[in-house]
Amino acid sequence: MTSPNGGAVRTAATVPHPGAGPAAARPLAIEAVDLVKTYQVKGGSEPVRALDGLSIGVEPGIVFGLLGPNGAGKSTTVKILTTLAAADSGRATVAGRDIAADPALVRRAIGVVAQRSGADPVATGRENLLLQGRLYGMRGAELGRRADELLDRFDLTDAAKRQVKTYSGGMQRRLDVALGLVHRPEVLFLDEPTTGLDPEARTAMWEEIGRLAGDDGLTILLTTHYLEEADRLAARLAIVDRGRIVTEGTPDDLKGELHGDAVHAELVAAPADDALAVYEALGRVPGIREITVDGRRVSARADDGAAAVPAVLAALDQAGSPVAAVTVARPSLDDVYLRYAGRSFADAEGGSR
Known part of the structure; x- marks a missing residue:
């Protein structure tokens, strides 16, 4: 867990609100332009280019999916946008803040659910929520009410006083999402949120993410390598392959092109x-x-x-x-991937770096 600090605010790009004039232009919730990131592999002679000029623009209040096989660059993108890693080149803003110039303010404006749980396994579910809230300056009755509200929302009230290490995989994942929402972020990053869950727990998580999409203009960036997950949840998605965006649009529009x-x-x-x-x-x-x-x-x-x-x-x-x-x-998203990446999704998964 990271404690946020202050900083100066910078302005993001704007997009017109559908049906509105220029005066109603809204800032993009996320904008990334030409992000490049390379890693030196231990024992390798050549660095691996995880991102190769990746660019996206995410409007506020939607679930935006980054769909691609393991190793395509999705998690690297999330690390950069959440200030956990620095890009070699390119620029990005999140919730109107520049990730390079104002990383502390970016962290105040976002919630992050990483692939691995960030909860303290020996603390209870409620204790984890209270600690997360304190890191964001929340105190007293306000914090207690918020913790109870989230425990109820994610069906964890009966397990609130149990140590997290006793939770099932689905319960831990629900707690992880609750932790990301304690401080009411503007943008929530969900990095492969259903990986490792059984089908029943995955379906339950899909339903909860669908409900989150209607929360007070919350923007969600979802990374996934599950075609069905992207098709079901994302209002708009970008397909990532070898560190680049190969195509972008709504799932129906992308399939409709075929x-x-x-x-x-x-x-x-x-x-x-x-x-x-x-x-x-x-x-x-x-x-x-x-x-x-x-x-x-x-x-x-x-x-x-x-x-x-x-x-x-x-x-x-x-x-x-x-x-x-x-x-x-x-037509399916697998066919869309095949058309733009030149290989099937299953083959890309098997051969991803």
Whole structure:
């Protein structure tokens, strides 16, 4: 836990409020421009570039998702925006404060839920909340009421006097979010908040994050490598790959750009000729476009996926690449990732640094 200090306020960029004129322009809750961050790997000869000119702009009062595989640069972005790490170059503001010039004021304006719990395991849930509040200058009855309010909200009242080390994984995660909200921040950072949770606890956390999105203009930056999580929670999201934003928009708009159906085929064996024969064979099938070959996995788009399947199977068989399985689906965020990153999300997870 970090104790905040004072400092001077700087002004962030502004965006027009939808439907309003220039006079109603609102500051961006988060703005990052061309962030670059490299790390020297122990024993490695070349530094790893975790961020490669990453830029985002987040409007106030929404859940903004950073979606990408492990190692894409999401957590590095959060560390920089929350003043826990310094960028090599680039600039950023959070809640109107410059992260480099005014780090103390940034810390006062944000709440952070890191991947690892920040709660004291031998203290009780209520004691953790009281300590967090004191770090932000809260005292007396006001702090007590806020702690009780959060315990009730996150269904932790019955466990308030228990040591945190006795909590289940889901209970600990709910307490972590409560700790990030004690001082009523303007921006809340949730870094992979459901990693390691069982399906029931994950669903419960999704519901709570959805409720938080309506809290008094609170802005939430959510990082995740779960496609369903980003699709369900984010009003707007940016897909991160190799330290860069490859595309950005609402989940529906991004999926809507992919007209037609996705056709995915799993080959019996990977093509032996650099996949050229597969590209040429599918390129001759009417209505097939956006062909991608990644090992044994072949993906393409078609206006009518089901109708295109027989021709796709025949073309691949004639090309010497028989199919083990084929599926047809409506556009998903996995298809969006494949289109802009050039590889499937699952393959990116397996090969991420």
